[in-house]
Amino acid sequence: xxxxETHNPDDTLDTEGIPWLKPELVTRVVEALESGDHSLxxxxxxxxxxxxxxxxxxxxxxxxxxxxxxxxxPDFDPEILAELDETVxxxxxxxxxxEEVAAAITELDSDDAVEIIEDLEEKVQQEVLEEIPEEDRxxxxxxxxxxxxxxxxxxxxxxxxxxxxxxxxxxxxxLRSDEDLPDDFYDLFxxxxxxxxxxxxxxxxxxxxxxxxxxxxxxxPSQKAVSALxxxxxxxxxxxxxxxxxxPVVNTDNRLVGVITIxxxxxxxxxxxxEDILRLGGVAEEDFYGxxxxxxxxxxxxxxxxxxxxxxxxxxxxxxxxxxARFVALAVLMPIVASxxxxxxxQTLTVAVRALAMKELTRTNALRAVGKELLVxxxxxxxxxxxxxxxxxxxxxxxxxxxxxxxAMIINLVIAGFAGTAIPLGLTRLGVDPAIxxxxxxxxxxxxxxxxxxxxxAALFLV
Amino acid sequence: xxxxETHNPDDTLDTEGIPWLKPELVTRVVEALESGDHSLxxxxxxxxxxxxxxxxxxxxxxxxxxxxxxxxxPDFDPEILAELDETVxxxxxxxxxxEEVAAAITELDSDDAVEIIEDLEEKVQQEVLEEIPEEDRxxxxxxxxxxxxxxxxxxxxxxxxxxxxxxxxxxxxxLRSDEDLPDDFYDLFxxxxxxxxxxxxxxxxxxxxxxxxxxxxxxxPSQKAVSALxxxxxxxxxxxxxxxxxxPVVNTDNRLVGVITIxxxxxxxxxxxxEDILRLGGVAEEDFYGxxxxxxxxxxxxxxxxxxxxxxxxxxxxxxxxxxARFVALAVLMPIVASxxxxxxxQTLTVAVRALAMKELTRTNALRAVGKELLVxxxxxxxxxxxxxxxxxxxxxxxxxxxxxxxAMIINLVIAGFAGTAIPLGLTRLGVDPAIxxxxxxxxxxxxxxxxxxxxxAALFLV
Numbered sequence: 001x002x003x004x005e006t007h008n009p010d011d012t013l014d015t016e017g018i019p020w021l022k023p024e025l026v027t028r029v030v031e032a033l034e035s036g037d038h039s040l041x042x043x044x045x046x047x048x049x050x051x052x053x054x055x056x057x058x059x060x061x062x063x064x065x066x067x068x069x070x071x072x073x074p075d076f077d078p079e080i081l082a083e084l085d086e087t088v089x090x091x092x093x094x095x096x097x098x099e100e101v102a103a104a105i106t107e108l109d110s111d112d113a114v115e116i117i118e119d120l121e122e123k124v125q126q127e128v129l130e131e132i133p134e135e136d137r138x139x140x141x142x143x144x145x146x147x148x149x150x151x152x153x154x155x156x157x158x159x160x161x162x163x164x165x166x167x168x169x170x171x172x173x174x175l176r177s178d179e180d181l182p183d184d185f186y187d188l189f190x191x192x193x194x195x196x197x198x199x200x201x202x203x204x205x206x207x208x209x210x211x212x213x214x215x216x217x218x219x220x221p222s223q224k225a226v227s228a229l230x231x232x233x234x235x236x237x238x239x240x241x242x243x244x245x246x247x248p249v250v251n252t253d254n255r256l257v258g259v260i261t262i263x264x265x266x267x268x269x270x271x272x273x274x275e276d277i278l279r280l281g282g283v284a285e286e287d288f289y290g291x292x293x294x295x296x297x298x299x300x301x302x303x304x305x306x307x308x309x310x311x312x313x314x315x316x317x318x319x320x321x322x323x324x325a326r327f328v329a330l331a332v333l334m335p336i337v338a339s340x341x342x343x344x345x346x347q348t349l350t351v352a353v354r355a356l357a358m359k360e361l362t363r364t365n366a367l368r369a370v371g372k373e374l375l376v377x378x379x380x381x382x383x384x385x386x387x388x389x390x391x392x393x394x395x396x397x398x399x400x401x402x403x404x405x406x407x408a409m410i411i412n413l414v415i416a417g418f419a420g421t422a423i424p425l426g427l428t429r430l431g432v433d434p435a436i437x438x439x440x441x442x443x444x445x446x447x448x449x450x451x452x453x454x455x456x457x458a459a460l461f462l463v
Numbered sequence: 464x465x466x467x468e469t470h471n472p473d474d475t476l477d478t479e480g481i482p483w484l485k486p487e488l489v490t491r492v493v494e495a496l497e498s499g500d501h502s503l504x505x506x507x508x509x510x511x512x513x514x515x516x517x518x519x520x521x522x523x524x525x526x527x528x529x530x531x532x533x534x535x536x537p538d539f540d541p542e543i544l545a546e547l548d549e550t551v552x553x554x555x556x557x558x559x560x561x562e563e564v565a566a567a568i569t570e571l572d573s574d575d576a577v578e579i580i581e582d583l584e585e586k587v588q589q590e591v592l593e594e595i596p597e598e599d600r601x602x603x604x605x606x607x608x609x610x611x612x613x614x615x616x617x618x619x620x621x622x623x624x625x626x627x628x629x630x631x632x633x634x635x636x637x638l639r640s641d642e643d644l645p646d647d648f649y650d651l652f653x654x655x656x657x658x659x660x661x662x663x664x665x666x667x668x669x670x671x672x673x674x675x676x677x678x679x680x681x682x683x684p685s686q687k688a689v690s691a692l693x694x695x696x697x698x699x700x701x702x703x704x705x706x707x708x709x710x711p712v713v714n715t716d717n718r719l720v721g722v723i724t725i726x727x728x729x730x731x732x733x734x735x736x737x738e739d740i741l742r743l744g745g746v747a748e749e750d751f752y753g754x755x756x757x758x759x760x761x762x763x764x765x766x767x768x769x770x771x772x773x774x775x776x777x778x779x780x781x782x783x784x785x786x787x788a789r790f791v792a793l794a795v796l797m798p799i800v801a802s803x804x805x806x807x808x809x810q811t812l813t814v815a816v817r818a819l820a821m822k823e824l825t826r827t828n829a830l831r832a833v834g835k836e837l838l839v840x841x842x843x844x845x846x847x848x849x850x851x852x853x854x855x856x857x858x859x860x861x862x863x864x865x866x867x868x869x870x871a872m873i874i875n876l877v878i879a880g881f882a883g884t885a886i887p888l889g890l891t892r893l894g895v896d897p898a899i900x901x902x903x904x905x906x907x908x909x910x911x912x913x914x915x916x917x918x919x920x921a922a923l924f925l926v
Contacts, residue, residue, distance in 0.1 A: 026827045051704045059828040175670045185667050186649055186708065203666040204648050207638045240733070241514040243726040245649065245708065262725050263706040266732065270703070273736030274817055280744065281813025282806055288818045292835055296842045299810050303843055306806045307851065310799040317795045324794050331787050331794035332780045335801065336773040343745055343769045347762050350744025354737055355751045364489045365522040372755055379759045380766055388770065
């Protein structure tokens with residue numbers, strides 16, 4: 001097998017003719033904005049697509065962004081609004097005003113329109129909705145009536161549905177003559193007389209079939225209809241599992257009301273993964289472009305919870321004040337036990353939370369997962385007991401100190417393994433997102449157990 | 464706007480006719496396996512698709528899994544292999560033997576085949592490759608010659624490419640007669656005489672165009688060709704940004720060699736998000752179904768790094784032994800300062816790592832991001848200085864103790880804000896994944912600074 005790793009993958013980005021937003025371009029636009037050279041800004045921006053323009057707008061300073069939006073406004077591409085991050089979008093919407101925003105939204109597919117509207121503040125939302133023509137507004141309001149993060153919110157209304165008795169020829173003729181079709185579509189949905197979906201046909205199969213064949217003959221009857229009420233995370237799981245490109249959405253009467261396409265699902269996957277990452281890091285929903293005040297307030301809550309648990313750990317230490325006063329080495333060494341327990345617990349918990357999100361950790365193997373973590377953490381507990389015990393005994397020239405920290409280490413790491421799986425499993429069963437709350441619980445347990453085991457053993461055997 | 468939240472989204476999963484793997488089904492299969500009722504197992508499993516069977520195999524005990532694979536073997540669906548998790552797949556491959564695995568792989572699309580083969584151990588890989596017919600093997604070996612995690616590894620060779628002068632009618636006729644087409648495809652790729660891609664046409668546009676139109680007239684010339692050497696994370700970014708469903712892949716001579724479809728990209732997105740989550744949690748690449756020994760060894764490395772940094776923090780405390788011996792309250796309170804700094808630093812770092820991964824944090828706004836974090840952490844530092852200072856002063860009836868912990872808190876939180884952004888930014892510039900290394904650096908900084916500031920101020924002003 002020959003190796004072809006001679007080319008640096010980074011080189012290829014520039015040579016492929018991809019309309020990619022390069023950092024150099026951002027820098028040049030910023031410089032042009034600073035110097036007030038608006039015709040240069042226009043010529044730099046005009047070759048860019050809507051996604052790139054959104055990427056360009058986001059990192060700009062608010063005043064620079066305002067100037068650029070003003071330059072783009074005469075022929076503003078509505079897609080840009082759909083691509084923008086929430087905080088930045090709010091500012092752009094405010095600048096453009098309800099009327100212009102409503103006009104832009106009306107041009108978009110209904111899923112993009114809903115995504116923009118649902119994030120607006122109540123008052124702005126009403127103003128924009130009022131400017132939208134009756135018929136379009138009714139559709140948007142119906143979508144907004146579904147719960148947040150449900151299939152009904154991310155579905156698009158524009159789709160191609162045909163009855164079972166149609167032939168491939170009739171479909172092609174319809175598609176060639178009908179002007180009012182979605183921009184892109186990947187499957188045809190087959191409906192019965194009550195508009196219930198009964199199957200779907202990928203376009204590649206339509207193209208490969210003879211004109212006289214009926215859709216009933218070529219359709220895929222395994223019906224992967226999604227309820228409009230289904231949670232978007234479940235929708236993403238369904239798409240992943242069955243490698244879907246699009247799926248029909250039905251209302252509570254099982255009537256076909258929309259379609260979810262894979263690009264919406266990719267956004268959901270990014271959103272859910274980002275949520276899990278931030279929550280595990282002790283950050284509730286946060287917007288990278290959010291204002292300092294909001295960010296400070298959101299993080300404050302989590303830090304306050306942490307402060308309370310830190311005081312709890314301090315209370316444990318407080319019980320052993322006399323012992324520490326006699327053996328100050330205990331104060332020097334005690335953070336090691338707590339820190340190792342916290343890290344081992346976080347490792348276990350991270351694996352458990354990800355496995356729960358990917359539906360790998362289920363009722364079937366929950367007990368086995370806890371058992372495995374006890375073994376893994378127990379084994380590492382023994383290794384680190386030996387290392388830390390020897391180091392502590394040598395440092396303070398006291399074998400008892402080594403034995404005590406070794407025992408505390410094993411106890412704390414085993415407890416970390418147990419807490420790291422049992423807590424997220426328990427929270428999931430209670431219907432709480434394990435990503436958001438497990439971290440505090442687990443480190444509280446390992447701090448308290450760490451200090452208690454180490455100082456408690458010291459009080460028993462050292463004094 | 465009416466609310467329609469009367470239905471519980473969970474209810475709908477069971478009523479939609481979705482071939483969904485329900486936990487009850489897993490339980491029933493396990494029971495049937497335990498009781499040795501093989502015909503019941505077969506009847507339970509036979510309606511399931513390949514993805515569901517893979518999901519069913521994964522959580523089983525190794526011996527149960529072996530029995531189920533044996534039952535499935537007479538007409539084993541090759542797709543199951545592609546869907547399985549790496550560790551479980553290795554065991555199934557071992558059970559089936561090289562010849563049967565090779566036969567299964569030959570039936571798959573080339574991207575799935577490569578995914579299975581690349582994960583096999585060197586020796587097994589060679590055995591399987593030798594059993595694969597010459598022509599297929601050459602294609603697989605070519606794909607394997609591209610770097611791991613590159614576009615060349617995830618691309619599929621089967622695609623539909625047509626020359627520019629063809630008409631829509633000619634294409635439809637070709638598709639209707641050609642047996643050797645990919646199972647599913649979403650775009651036609653247009654190539655010039657040297658087989659360089661010059662454009663693409665989504666199938667929906669082919670269906671909407673008249674028979675006499677040429678592809679040149681209807682194709683999308685904005686060429687989003689991907690180099691086979693491009694990193695898969697970049698590929699995912701490109702798909703997301705341009706809402707692509709499929710993209711042509713070119714070799715170093717710019718010849719069209721394959722296609723990447725969105726379902727492969729979804730796997731990449733999951734993989735990369737999972738990697739970031741695990742790395743931030745201090746877990747190097749880990750497989751949920753991995754053996755205890757491997758898991759223990761992988762986690763050991765990270766815990767060892769943490770032990771060294773914990774000893775570093777202990778060394779700092781050691782410098783203040785005399786002060787602590789005189790004021791044991793310092794030992795009680797010092798973990799609070801370190802813990803709050805660690806949490807604030809982790810918050811900042813998590814946001815920065817995610818923003819870097821989503822390309823929201825760039826050179827353009829790096830300085831502003833650091834500034835924002837200094838403000839956010841400074842503000843929270845002041846709030847928590849007041850809370851903790853008052854609590855400490857009251858607890859130990861000593862206003863100086865309150866003032867000292869308050870000052871240390873502000874110092875440590877500001878440093879946490881700086882380290883939490885500067886460290887991931889610096890690592891990224893050095894080409895190191897910030898998710899894997901930032902955590903240790905940041906908590907080492909906040910531990911050391913926390914203990915140093917608190918105990919140092921105490922030594923200066925308390926004694």
